[in-house]
Amino acid sequence: MNPCDQTIHELQDLLARGEISAVELTRSYLERIDALDPTVGAYLTLARESALEQAAEADRRRSAGDAPSLCGIPLAIKDVLCTKGLRTTCGSRILENFIPPYDATVIEKLKTAGAVILGKVSMDEFAMGSSNENCAFGTPRNPWSLEHVCGGSSGGSGAAVAAGLCAGSLGSDTGGSIRQPASYCGVVGLKPTYGRVSRYGLVAYASSLDQVGPLTRDVTDCAILLQAISGFDPRDSTSIDRPTPDYRAALGQGGAGLTVGVPREYFGDGLDPEVERAVRQGIDALAAAGARIVDISLPHSAYGVAAYYIIAPAEASSNLSRFDGVRYGLRDLEADSLIDMFQRTRAQGFGPEVKRRIIIGAFALSSGYYDAYYKKASQVRTLIVEDFRRAFAECDVIAAPVTPTPAWRLGERLHDPLSMYLSDILTIPANLAGLPGMSLPCGFSSAGLPIGLQLMANHFAEETLLRAAFAVEQELALERRTPPL
Amino acid sequence: MKISPAEVRHAARLARLELDEEEVASLTPQLDQILAYIDKLNELDTTDTPPTTHALEVVNAFREDEVRPSIDRQIALANAPRTDGEAFVVPRVI
Numbered sequence: 253m254n255p256c257d258q259t260i261h262e263l264q265d266l267l268a269r270g271e272i273s274a275v276e277l278t279r280s281y282l283e284r285i286d287a288l289d290p291t292v293g294a295y296l297t298l299a300r301e302s303a304l305e306q307a308a309e310a311d312r313r314r315s316a317g318d319a320p321s322l323c324g325i326p327l328a329i330k331d332v333l334c335t336k337g338l339r340t341t342c343g344s345r346i347l348e349n350f351i352p353p354y355d356a357t358v359i360e361k362l363k364t365a366g367a368v369i370l371g372k373v374s375m376d377e378f379a380m381g382s383s384n385e386n387c388a389f390g391t392p393r394n395p396w397s398l399e400h401v402c403g404g405s406s407g408g409s410g411a412a413v414a415a416g417l418c419a420g421s422l423g424s425d426t427g428g429s430i431r432q433p434a435s436y437c438g439v440v441g442l443k444p445t446y447g448r449v450s451r452y453g454l455v456a457y458a459s460s461l462d463q464v465g466p467l468t469r470d471v472t473d474c475a476i477l478l479q480a481i482s483g484f485d486p487r488d489s490t491s492i493d494r495p496t497p498d499y500r501a502a503l504g505q506g507g508a509g510l511t512v513g514v515p516r517e518y519f520g521d522g523l524d525p526e527v528e529r530a531v532r533q534g535i536d537a538l539a540a541a542g543a544r545i546v547d548i549s550l551p552h553s554a555y556g557v558a559a560y561y562i563i564a565p566a567e568a569s570s571n572l573s574r575f576d577g578v579r580y581g582l583r584d585l586e587a588d589s590l591i592d593m594f595q596r597t598r599a600q601g602f603g604p605e606v607k608r609r610i611i612i613g614a615f616a617l618s619s620g621y622y623d624a625y626y627k628k629a630s631q632v633r634t635l636i637v638e639d640f641r642r643a644f645a646e647c648d649v650i651a652a653p654v655t656p657t658p659a660w661r662l663g664e665r666l667h668d669p670l671s672m673y674l675s676d677i678l679t680i681p682a683n684l685a686g687l688p689g690m691s692l693p694c695g696f697s698s699a700g701l702p703i704g705l706q707l708m709a710n711h712f713a714e715e716t717l718l719r720a721a722f723a724v725e726q727e728l729a730l731e732r733r734t735p736p737l
Numbered sequence: 738m739k740i741s742p743a744e745v746r747h748a749a750r751l752a753r754l755e756l757d758e759e760e761v762a763s764l765t766p767q768l769d770q771i772l773a774y775i776d777k778l779n780e781l782d783t784t785d786t787p788p789t790t791h792a793l794e795v796v797n798a799f800r801e802d803e804v805r806p807s808i809d810r811q812i813a814l815a816n817a818p819r820t821d822g823e824a825f826v827v828p829r830v831i
Contacts, residue, residue, distance in 0.1 A: 353812045446793055460791050489798040490791075558775045569752055576753070578825050583818035590828050595755035607754060612768060615740065615748040628778050630788030635781065637789055670770055686792025711793060 256284045256416040257734060260325055260473040263419055267314065267324050274314070274324025278307035278368050281326045285370070285417050288737050293392040294412040296331050297339045298371040306368040313366060322480055323366030328418035330406050331372040332379055333464065334453040335359055338369070342455050343377040343387035346575050346582045346601025356453020357488065358422060358464050358481040365480045370418050373408030377603045378572065379429055379457045381405050382675045385666050386605045393662075394436060395735035396701055400659040403433030409467045410437035414702075414735055420468040420477050424454055426461045427560050428654070428679025431691035434467050435654035435704025438693045438733075440474045440721070441467045445712050446686035447492035449478075450485030456571040458564035459490070461683040471692060471722045475499035478714060494712065502715035503722040507541030510720060513548035513647030518678055524657040527703050530695030531653045534705035537694075537727035538651060538720060546647055550639040555632050556680040561673055562616050562629035563684070568606075569613030575601060608669060633684050640685045640708075649720045650708040653678055654691045658701035678706065688714050692721050693730060700736075739772035740765060 255263065255277055266272045282300060289295050303326065310324035331341050334352035336359075341347045355363065362369070376386040384407025385391045392408050394400040395415040402411040406423030410433030413421050423430040425443035434441025442465045449464045456462060466477035479500065484493040514535060519528060539545050577583035577597035584600060587593035602610070616625035643650060655675055665672040682689035688711075691704035705724060709717040742765050749756045756764070810823070819826040 350816055353808050353815065446791075447795070486800055490795055492793070552781070555778060555781065558777045561771060562775060562778075573753070577818060578827055579813075580816035581818075585818065588828055590830050591753065593828055594753040598753060599755035602754070607756070607760070608764060608767065610752045610754060611745060611748045611764065612771065614752040615744065615768070618748060618751060625775070627788055628783060629775075630790060631783035631786040632778050632781055633789040633792075634786050635783070637792055669767055670774055673771070684789075684792065 254416070255280050259469045260419050260476055263325055268319065274307040274310035274368060275304060277324060278303050278326050278370070281370055281418065288415055289417060291393065291398065291737060292395055292411050292415050292417065293390050294373050294408040294415065294417055295328070295371045296341055296343070296374050296389055296408065299338050299369055302338065303368050303370050310366050310368060320364065320366040321476065322362060324368060325366070325419050326368040326370045327362060328370050328373045328409060328412045328421045329359065330375050330409050330421065330423045332375055332424050332455050333359055333422060334455070335369065335372065338372065340372065341389070343375045343389065344601065344603065344606070345388045346598070348582065350580050354453065357450035357485045359453065361481050373412050373421060375408055376405035377606050378455070378568070379405040379424055379426055380568070380605050380609055382428070382432060382672050383665065384408065385662065386603055388603055391662065394659050395737055396438060397659070397699070399661055400701060401436065401662055403436035403659060405429040406467065407433045410434055410439055410441070413437065413439045413467050413469060415737060416734065420466060420473055422464055422477070422481065423467050424462055424464050425683065426458050426564060427683050428676045430465050430467060431654050431679050431689055431704070431706060432676065434691040436659040436702065438702030439467055439469060440471055440690070440692045441465065442474050442478060442690045442717070443682065443688060444478065444482065444714060445688045447490055448688070448712065448714065449481050450483070450488045450491050452485055452487040458567040459571060460567060461564060471718060471725045472500065472503060475503060475718050497715050499715060499718055502719045505719050507538050507543035507720065507723040510543040510649060510716070511647040512538050512543045512545050512720065513643055513650045514545060515548050515550045515553065515643070515650060515652055517550050517553040518652035522656050523653060526697045527653050527655070527657060530703040531705050534694035534724050534728065535651050537724045541723035541727050543720070543723070548643050548646060548650070550643055550681065552632065552635045552639050553681055556636060556684060557673055557677050559629040559632040559636065559684060560676070560680045561612065562625045563633065565609040565613035566616050566626050567613070569610045569617065572606070572610055605669070636681055637685045640681070640687060644710045648709065648713070648716050652706045654704040654706040655679070658697045658699070658703055682708050687711060688717050690717050690721055692724060694724070694728060695730070739769050739776070
């Protein structure tokens with residue numbers, strides 16, 4: 253079997269038994285990337301040399317008896333996380349040549365755990381998008397069907413994991429950007445609780461919503477990567493200081509004793525019947541694993557998108573003001589006044605979706621409109637938070653679809669921003685409430701496109717989330733398919 | 738109309754973003770459609786609802802103000818479009 257089709261936990265065993273070295277494994281991935289990535293388009297920057305050096309170092313550490321959890325495991329990183337000495341573009345012209353002088357905390361943690369960084373993978377510009385078509389450097393394809401989107405904004409991560417172009421990946425999720433591409437690409441993705449994982453070195457989009465999390469081939473791998481990146485970081489003032497549990501230990505506890513809430517609002521009009529069927533099978537699997545299934549209501553769910561598209565652009569308009577051509581990135585060198593330089597640099601550096609959101613945000617925060625838009629959206633956010641608080645008094649886990657439909661065709665929603673925004677309707681509420689959420693495969697459409705089951709749990713209940721996800725994975729026992737590449 | 742071309746130009750100016758007339762013409766109806774959708778929020782009575790800015794109780798995170806090494810000047814300048822070797826250089830302000 254090709255090692256590139258193995259899970260992280262299987263590779264850990266192969267490496268531990270000496271059946272493969274980290275250098276051999278890394279070479280296998282580089283060969284696979286050379287062969288398939290011209291078709292998939294997941295990578296923006298390949299770190300060939302440093303990956304092989306890190307692999308050689310991993311082999312040395314292992315032979316010296318020091319093999320940490322990810323020793324020699326090749327990973328791909330969404331291009332929104334700063335990697336020291338390795339170009340970090342955020343999918344934007346404005347950062348096309350940016351070489352970070354430091355590693356994000358999560359990257360430091362992966363390196364300490366012995367991981368090999370294969371390269372940086374594609375994303376919608378500044379993580380704004382749901383199809384990865386907003387990347388300034390090309391659009392990755394869905395490995396299951398090259399005419400379909402891979403999802404976004406962590407589309408490169410989803411595509412790379414699905415196509416076996418890395419053993420696992422880190423993405424970021426502000427309104428569904430880990431869970432949605434995980435669903436469209438048939439992999440596992442987890443957005444942790446707000447504050448669980450450090451965001452130091454994550455290029456900020458909407459700071460009250462952003463979280464870093466793993467995309468992997470199975471639930472066990474997801475627990476392994478989450479373990480490696482979780483924990484308090486004094487360099488991130490929103491990081492929460494509480495101990496990290498042993499996530500892998502939570503996996504085998506089964507479904508008995510869990511109450512799973514099924515929110516009726518997530519199964520309304522516009523839900524594709526094939527998605528509904530697969531998601532219901534996932535919920536049946538939880539019941540078969542011993543969980544009690546209850547009907548719940550999250551009455552304000554339908555308002556999530558409207559609240560999000562004020563709050564996120566408002567925060568983005570502030571966060572993205574740092575891209576001004578002064579200290580790094582693109583600059584219009586012709587401008588002869590400072591203000592002109594700012595305005596022209598940003599006009600040339602940002603793509604259409606980023607401009608759209610910056611302007612929505614600046615407008616919503618502007619004098620005379622603040623109360624009508626930003627304050628109103630923040631109040632509706634409270635109603636959504638309260639919905640979940642009531643729901644988690646009745647259940648431990650919420651099970652729902654990730655998206656109303658499977659992946660759509662490339663270009664289909666590109667010129668209709670609102671229809672693109674509405675595809676995030678089922679993932680946004682977890683971000684607004686800061687809750688952990690997950691997507692895991694629960695079936696395929698008749699066209700052969702993957703469908704994901706979304707699970708959500710209470711703040712810092714990632715153990716419960718992973719336990720339920722593992723129970724579904726075991727119970728469904730989906731045949732291990734590889735994309736037809 | 739939720740937003741006019743003049744308001745789009747004003748918001749762009751606030752955001753220090755130059756837009757050409759073609760962009761104003763295409764953005765205005767798109768933003769208008771998005772803001773019309775956002776009007777949905779007004780279906781809800783939020784008179785007595787406090788706003789949420791962070792979903793978790795995040796209190797000010799204080800730490801000791803200790804002197805620690807920071808990024809070396811040459812490294813900090815390495816990504817800059819224009820420098821004089823010691824500082825970032827920008828067009829004259831006054």
